[in-house]
Amino acid sequence: MKDIPLDRNAKMVLAYAFNEAELDSSFYIYGDHLLRGVLRFPNEAAEALQSISLDLAKARDASKLIRAKYPPRKTLYHRLFGSPLRAHRDNLIKLLAVVIVFLLSALLIRWLN
Numbered sequence: 383m384k385d386i387p388l389d390r391n392a393k394m395v396l397a398y399a400f401n402e403a404e405l406d407s408s409f410y411i412y413g414d415h416l417l418r419g420v421l422r423f424p425n426e427a428a429e430a431l432q433s434i435s436l437d438l439a440k441a442r443d444a445s446k447l448i449r450a451k452y453p454p455r456k457t458l459y460h461r462l463f464g465s466p467l468r469a470h471r472d473n474l475i476k477l478l479a480v481v482i483v484f485l486l487s488a489l490l491i492r493w494l495n
Contacts, residue, residue, distance in 0.1 A: 391425050398422040406445070408454070414445040 388396070396411075399419030403411045420427045421438040431437075 394423055394425075395419040402442075406449070410454070412454070414441065414448070417441055418445070 395416060396419065399411045399415040402415040402418040402422075403409075406415070408415070417431075418438060418441045421431060421436070421441055422428075
């Protein structure tokens with residue numbers, strides 16, 4: 383499987399879409415997040431959308447209304463943990479650091495004895 387090359391604008395849209403998904407506490411990037419990602423920085427697509435009177439504030443308001451009416455289906459992971467993955471990733475990194483320090487301490491104690 384080949385990677386799809388992305389230009390700078392496409393990478394920026396994805397980065398901003400990720401940020402918009404986090405603002406919604408979403409586990410996934412949905413189409414409205416991509417749309418909002420387009421609207422977050424100056425580009426030709428944002429200019430075209432703004433020419434039909436669609437701006438970031440309106441897109442965010444519409445997203446809130448749609449999510450209130452049609453909430454996304456929760457996955458098992460979402461039901462169990464309930465918060466965005468980034469928070470869990472940070473906790474896992476801290477836990478891993480504690481485990482590594484514990485293992486290194488145990489090895490050092492064993493080596494000194």
